[in-house]
Amino acid sequence: MSGFESPSIALIGAGAMGGALVRGWIEAVRKGGGLTLTVVEPNFDPELERALEKVGAVLNPHQAGAVDILVLAVKPQSFAAVAPEALRFVGPETRVLSIMAGVTIDALSRELGAARVIRAMPNVPARIGRGVTAYVAAPACTAEDRALVEQLLEPLGSVEPLPAERLMDAVTAVSGSGPAYVFLLAECLAAAAEQEGIDRDTAQRLASATVAGAGALMLETGETAGALRKQVTSPGGTTEAALDVLSGMEGLGPLLRRAVAAATQRSRELGK
Ligand SMILES: NC(=O)c1ccc[n+]([C@@H]2O[C@H](COP(=O)([O-])OP(=O)(O)OC[C@H]3O[C@@H](n4cnc5c(N)ncnc54)[C@H](OP(=O)(O)O)[C@@H]3O)[C@@H](O)[C@H]2O)c1
Incomplete structure (x- = not known):
């Protein structure tokens, strides 16, 4: 994460996929990556919880403010329930990265009031860092936003940018x-x-x-x-x-x- 000035990241949902992401970010913090982490998860894996505490991550905070990047890794059917929690982390500059299958950029923008939205589709070998994740960015995203997101997705494996959101259905079917x-x-x-x-x-x-x-x-x-x-x-x-x-x-x-x-x-x- 060295190319960015200490981004603040909030992750909602540290299950199979979110857990794989955050394990990679913990490594980045250990190597002096300078990012700050907040994680919301009702059911932490105890080992992950300890590793997060060791690097000074904030877990399940009562109060929250806008972060540089909000990552949503809950099941798509939990999105409606999670949205009010997620909103606490969104400010005018917040980028939103979602790996929820089938939730469109439009729906994310509408529910969270964010324009800089990135939608990504990982696959199951991501659990061991050998997956491939395709992503598509909303037009409001800058080149820097895309570079940041590519870095954040690296713990899951390789990363492929897509030129149009409609290709997400084919990506879902292939990878x-x-x-x-x-x-x-x-x-x-x-x-x-x-x-x-x-x-x-x-x-x-x-x-x-x-x-x-x-x-x-x-x-x-x-x-x-x-x-x-x-x-x-x-x-x-x-x-x-x-x-x-x-x-x-x-x-x-x-x-x-x-x-x-x-x-x-x-x-x-x-x-x-
Ligand atoms: N697995 C795949 O191969 C794959 C592939 C492509 C895309 N995806 C997408 O990745 C996303 C995550 O999938 P996954 O396999 O990692 O699912 P998962 O293991 O069930 O992880 C979701 C996590 O979110 C937590 N959660 C539920 N409600 C929450 C809330 N209100 N606030 C905070 N955290 C909450 C869950 O906790 P509980 O356990 O307590 O419910 C769980 O730990 C899904 O949207 C899926 O569409 C997955």
């Missing part, structure tokens, strides 16, 4: 829901292994380690999925035999296109 598709791939691979005579536990370990290892290889080498796939596919070999099936007319490509389209459509409906 938001995407980890579940990969888990399903591992489940199906394990089931196929069992069909070939491998026992259930070994099949699950083989499939999980294969999915995890392939993902890690892609991340660490920085090579594209396509390039890595070609590297392991020798002409006439076993991988090619499988890929011929997976690339067919009824194969993985058309199936995933339909799956992503269905999830995008569902996200649009839920946002209405």
Whole structure:
């Protein structure tokens, strides 16, 4: 957080996602990042609570004033209940960063009376700092606001700016829901292994380690999925035999296109 003059941050909701964010910010404070933290959470994880107290964070304050940045990480259905609490932290200059799925920039602006609003969509590997978070900023946000938000989201993993809010539905369908598709791939691979005579536990370990290892290889080498796939596919070999099936007319490509389209459509409906 070194590029900014001691921003004051209030976080509402330190659950799975909010907790991952604030753990990263605690590290930044320890390294002399100069930020001040206020956290509102009815049910603190005791270890997180102790770590916050150690860095002088203010927890569940009775009185609150405007902060530089307010972060909302409660469930979307809690937003209406949390709004009065959140308002105590909002002044004319406050940026609002929300990771609540489906809550629009308009709704956030209207409920909180803030113009500098940023809406972000993380995904579940964020819990271990390996997620990807896409965000979109309201027109009132400055380049500095966007840079600050990118820094604040870093504890969750990589960060991708989006040019338009309407793309949030597609992002929800691709990276938001995407980890579940990969888990399903591992489940199906394990089931196929069992069909070939491998026992259930070994099949699950083989499939999980294969999915995890392939993902890690892609991340660490920085090579594209396509390039890595070609590297392991020798002409006439076993991988090619499988890929011929997976690339067919009824194969993985058309199936995933339909799956992503269905999830995008569902996200649009839920946002209405
Ligand atoms: N998990 C994901 O993969 C994912 C992906 C994309 C987006 N998101 C978004 O991230 C947000 C947080 O999700 P999560 O998985 O971190 O949920 P979570 O673990 O349930 O965290 C929400 C936290 O907010 C707390 N809270 C509830 N009411 C509150 C209040 N009035 N004031 C202050 N804190 C309050 C909850 O406390 P209690 O436990 O006592 O209720 C909980 O600790 C959601 O809006 C979700 O849409 C999550």
